[in-house]
Amino acid sequence: MRVFSKAQIVAHFNPELAVSQLEEGFIAYSEGKVQVPPVQGFAFKGANGDCCVKSAYIEGSPTFTVKLSTGFYDNPSKGLPSNDGLMLVLSAHTGQPLALLQDQGWLTAMRTALAGRIAARLLAPSQVKAIGILGTGMQAQMQLEQLRAVTDCRQVIVWGRHERGLAAYTAFARELGFAVHSTQDAAEVAGAANLIVCTTPSRQALLHSDWVQPGTHITAVGADAPGKQELDPALVARADRIIVDAIAQCSQYGEVAHALGCGRIDANQLIELGTLLAGRAKGREHDSQITLADLTGVAVQDAQVASHALAALCT
Amino acid sequence: MRVFSKAQIVAHFNPELAVSQLEEGFIAYSEGKVQVPPVQGFAFKGANGDCCVKSAYIEGSPTFTVKLSTGFYDNPSKGLPSNDGLMLVLSAHTGQPLALLQDQGWLTAMRTALAGRIAARLLAPSQVKAIGILGTGMQAQMQLEQLRAVTDCRQVIVWGRHERGLAAYTAFARELGFAVHSTQDAAEVAGAANLIVCTTPSRQALLHSDWVQPGTHITAVGADAPGKQELDPALVARADRIIVDAIAQCSQYGEVAHALGCGRIDANQLIELGTLLAGRAKGREHDSQITLADLTGVAVQDAQVASHALAALCT
Numbered sequence: 001m002r003v004f005s006k007a008q009i010v011a012h013f014n015p016e017l018a019v020s021q022l023e024e025g026f027i028a029y030s031e032g033k034v035q036v037p038p039v040q041g042f043a044f045k046g047a048n049g050d051c052c053v054k055s056a057y058i059e060g061s062p063t064f065t066v067k068l069s070t071g072f073y074d075n076p077s078k079g080l081p082s083n084d085g086l087m088l089v090l091s092a093h094t095g096q097p098l099a100l101l102q103d104q105g106w107l108t109a110m111r112t113a114l115a116g117r118i119a120a121r122l123l124a125p126s127q128v129k130a131i132g133i134l135g136t137g138m139q140a141q142m143q144l145e146q147l148r149a150v151t152d153c154r155q156v157i158v159w160g161r162h163e164r165g166l167a168a169y170t171a172f173a174r175e176l177g178f179a180v181h182s183t184q185d186a187a188e189v190a191g192a193a194n195l196i197v198c199t200t201p202s203r204q205a206l207l208h209s210d211w212v213q214p215g216t217h218i219t220a221v222g223a224d225a226p227g228k229q230e231l232d233p234a235l236v237a238r239a240d241r242i243i244v245d246a247i248a249q250c251s252q253y254g255e256v257a258h259a260l261g262c263g264r265i266d267a268n269q270l271i272e273l274g275t276l277l278a279g280r281a282k283g284r285e286h287d288s289q290i291t292l293a294d295l296t297g298v299a300v301q302d303a304q305v306a307s308h309a310l311a312a313l314c315t
Numbered sequence: 316m317r318v319f320s321k322a323q324i325v326a327h328f329n330p331e332l333a334v335s336q337l338e339e340g341f342i343a344y345s346e347g348k349v350q351v352p353p354v355q356g357f358a359f360k361g362a363n364g365d366c367c368v369k370s371a372y373i374e375g376s377p378t379f380t381v382k383l384s385t386g387f388y389d390n391p392s393k394g395l396p397s398n399d400g401l402m403l404v405l406s407a408h409t410g411q412p413l414a415l416l417q418d419q420g421w422l423t424a425m426r427t428a429l430a431g432r433i434a435a436r437l438l439a440p441s442q443v444k445a446i447g448i449l450g451t452g453m454q455a456q457m458q459l460e461q462l463r464a465v466t467d468c469r470q471v472i473v474w475g476r477h478e479r480g481l482a483a484y485t486a487f488a489r490e491l492g493f494a495v496h497s498t499q500d501a502a503e504v505a506g507a508a509n510l511i512v513c514t515t516p517s518r519q520a521l522l523h524s525d526w527v528q529p530g531t532h533i534t535a536v537g538a539d540a541p542g543k544q545e546l547d548p549a550l551v552a553r554a555d556r557i558i559v560d561a562i563a564q565c566s567q568y569g570e571v572a573h574a575l576g577c578g579r580i581d582a583n584q585l586i587e588l589g590t591l592l593a594g595r596a597k598g599r600e601h602d603s604q605i606t607l608a609d610l611t612g613v614a615v616q617d618a619q620v621a622s623h624a625l626a627a628l629c630t
Binding site: 001003037038039040041044051053055057064071072080084086088094096100102 | 364
C-alpha cells in the first residue's frame with residue numbers, strides 16, 4: 001500500500017479534472033449505480049468530538065474508497081486542528097489496499113467546495129452582483145476559490161460572528177482578487193449578494209427568507225449532520241428549485257430535513273444534483289427564481305475525489 | 316501515524332493478554348457501553364468479492380477502531396490470498412489517527428479464534444473426549460491452537476471436503492501435539508467429538524442434530540454473513556444454552572438467524588457471551604447438556620484486539 005501525505009496530495013490535485021469526476025459520481029449515484037453503505041458515526045461526548053466513516057463503490061470502477069473524518073472541537077486549545085481524516089483506496093478486483101491518503105480532511109473540504117462550484121455553475125443567476133459567504137473558516141475560503149471558475153464576479157460580502165475571522169477572511173479574499181465587504185449582519189449579505197454560500201456549523205437558522213432577493217441562488221454545505229441548520233425553513237419552502245446531493249441523506253438531516261419535518265416542503269420537490277447534471281430535471285429557468293442546493297456530503301464524492309487524487313499522484 | 320506490518324503484529328501479539336481484553340470487550344458490549352455503528356458491506360459481484368467495515372468505540376477507552384476486511388475468492392488463482400484487511404486506531408481524545416495495523420486479516424482471524432477459546436472455556440463439557448473441527452483452513456488451525464489453552468484433550472477429528480486440505484491439517488495438528496483422525500463424513504466428527512468448532516463458509520447445514528451426542532459443546536464461527544450456514548436449525552433448537560456474541564447481529568445472520576427465521580427458537584432464549592462472562596446468566600449446568608456458541612464477529616472484538624496489538628507493539 002502506498003502512503004501519501006497531505007502536502008503531496010495538495011501539490012498534485014487538479015480541481016478541473018476532479019470536478020469532472022465528481023460530476024460523473026453524482027450522476028452515477030442518482031442512477032443507482034453506487035454502493036453507499038450506511039454512514040458510521042461516533043460521538044465522543046467527553047472530548048467534544050465526532051467521527052464519521054463514509055464508504056462508496058461506483059459499479060464498474062477499479063477501486064472503492066473508505067473515508068474517515070473526525071471533528072474534535074476542543075483541539076485548537078491543544079494546538080491541534082479541529083478536523084482530521086484520511087481516505088483508503090482499495091482494489092475492487094482483489095480487495096487489496098492500494099493507497100492511504102493522509103489528507104487530514106483536506107480532500108473532504110475540497111470535494112465539498114467542488115460540489116458548491118458545480119451547484120453554482122448549474123444554478124447561479126446569469127449576472128452575479130456579489131457573492132455572499134456565511135462563515136470565515138477553511139470551507140468559506142475554499143468555496144470562494146472554486147467559485148472563481150464559474151463566475152466573473154469579484155465582489156464578495158462575508159458574514160462572521162467575530163472580527164478576527166472577518167479580518168482574516170477579508171485579507172484572504174483580497175489576495176484572490178476580490179473586492180470585499182465584511183459584516184456581522186447576515187441580512188446585509190442577503191441584501192447585497194445573489195449567489196450565497198453558507199458554510200457554518202450553525203444549529204439555528206442564520207439566513208431568513210424575508211431578507212433574500214428574488215433571483216438568488218443559495219448553496220448550503222454546513223448542515224452535514226443531525227441538529228445543524230443554516231436556513232430558515234420558510235426560505236427552503238420559498239425556493240423554486242430544491243437541489244440536494246442525496247435525497248435519502250437530505251431527508252434525514254440538512255436544511256431540507258428541517259423543512260420536510262415541519263411540513264413546509266414535500267419530498268417530491270427534491271431533485272438530486274446528479275439528476276440535474278444528467279439533464280433529466282430542470283434547474284433555474286429565469287433570473288427571478290430562487291434556487292437552493294443543500295449539500296450534506298455523499299460518500300460517492302469521497303470515492304471520486306480520492307480516485308482523482310490517487311491518479312494525479314501516480315502519473 | 317505509525318504503520319505496522321503483519322509480521323510485526325504477529326511477533327508482538329500475546330494471546331493471553333488479548334483474551335482478557337476481548338472478555339472485557341464482550342462484557343462492555345453486553346452492558347451497552349460500546350458504540351457499534353452499522354456494519355458497512357460491499358459486494359463486488361464481477362470479482363467474486365466482498366468487503367466489510369466494522370468500527371467500535373468502548374466508552375471511556377482512549378482509542379477507537381475502524382476495521383476493513385476483504386474476501387476476494389478468486390484471488391488464489393491470481394497468486395493472492397483470499398482475505399486481506401487492516402485496522403486503523405484513532406485517538407478518542409483528539410480524533411488523530413494513531414496507527415495503521417496492516418495485519419492482512421490476521422487480527423480478525425485471531426480475535427475469532429480467541430472468541431472460540433473463550434466460549435470453550437465457559438461451555439465445554441468437563442471431559443473433552445475429542446475436539447472436532449469442521450474445515451481445514453486458517454481459522455480451523457487457529458481455533459485448535461487456541462483450544463490448547465482451555466482443554467488438556469489432544470485428540471482431534473477434522474472434517475474437510477478435500478484430501479489435500481485434510482492432509483495439510485493433519486500435519487499441522489500433529490505438529491501441535493495432537494493425535495489426528497481426518498474424515499470426509501461430518502457425522503463421524505459428531506460421533507467422536509464433544510467439543511466441536513465449525514469454521515467453514517458453508518451455505519448449507521453440515522452438522523445435523525441427530526448426529527450430535529448429549530454433552531457436546533459446539534462453537535460456530537463460519538456463518539459471518541447473510542446466507543451462510545453450518546448447523547441444522549434443529550440442532551440450534553436442541554441446544555440447552557444458545558450463546559451469541561451479539562443478539563442484534565445474530566438475529567440478522569448466523570446460525571441463530573436461521574433457527575429464528577423458521578420459528579425453531581425464540582429470541583428470548585439467546586444469551587450474549589458478555590452476559591455469561593459477567594456472571595449474569597447461566598452457562599452449562601451439567602455434562603449432558605448441549606451448548607452452542609454462535610459467533611458472527613462483533614466490532615468490539617476488533618477494537619480490543621487492535622488495542623492489545625498496538626500496546627504490545629509500543630512497549
